[in-house]
Amino acid sequence: DIRVVDGTWFMPAEGRSGHEEYLQVHIPGAVFFDIDAIADRASDLPHMLPTPEAFARAAGALGLPREADIVVYDTHGIRSAARVWWTLRVMGYPKVHVLDGGLKKWLAERRPVEPGEIFPRAVELPPMFDAALVRDADEVRALLSSGEARIIDARAASRFTGEAPEPRAGLRSGHMPGAANVPWEGVIAEDGTLKSARDLKAVFKTAGVNLAKPVVTSCGSGVTASVLALALARIGLNRVAVYDGSWTEWGGLPDTPVVTGP
Secondary structure, three states: EEEEEEOOOOOOOOOOOHHHHHHHEEEEOOOOOOOOOOOOOOOOOOOOOHHHHHHHHHHHHHHOOOEEEEEEEEEOOOOOOHHHHHHHHHHHOEEEEEEOOOOHHHHOOOOEEEEEOOOOOOOOOOOOOOHHHHEEEEHHHHHHHHOOOOEEEEOOHHHOOOOOOOOOOOOOOOOOOOEEEOOOOEEOOOOOOOOOHHHHHHHHHHOOOOOOEEEEEOOOOHHHHHHHHHHHHHHHOOOOOEEHHHHHHHHHOOOOOOOOOO
């Protein structure tokens, strides 16, 4: 009992539409999960998690029962699919997987695809929410103060150090005090698949992350933070939380601690 989900999403500056590309070509039977639409519309932050009730209605309309195996992919290889993977897990789905290498690898292997919209049979879903997989700004403040968990930032090194400006206007540059920097591209192999568990352990060790202690992932808006959470799941850390608001929230608040440099 498998359900396939296309979770393709692009940054606004990329000028591409995940849904339009889905309509052109997708894995047979795949439904489209729009992370900007299945989100908290009342928030001024991008694609924040919706309420459990709103999510249950949206996922039910996509025909995604919780007892099914859900396989998520995107056209990039592994990027926004990880955000959908994390979202489904937060909302009570026990069997969620990411297609390694995504549609790019699928097409390279000449596997079947189809165009057009899919109209699945809707299912009824009770709302569920796993709060242990999510952190908000207040919780991150507390973690920074207590040192109980390490923040791992998935943004590019130049943004982490503050040398490069943030792509979203109005945000301060830099990073949270004590955060580690693991740019998300560093956990992806050259062919677009996720690196092996052995290589991933080396990536996090090089960044100074002690994997024996709790960690929380962050990024620009919660998408590539989910890539790091997926990478950590591959090496056995299946309960890593993601800071949903990430730097779009943190860098836009007037009183959150921010430092620059390595």
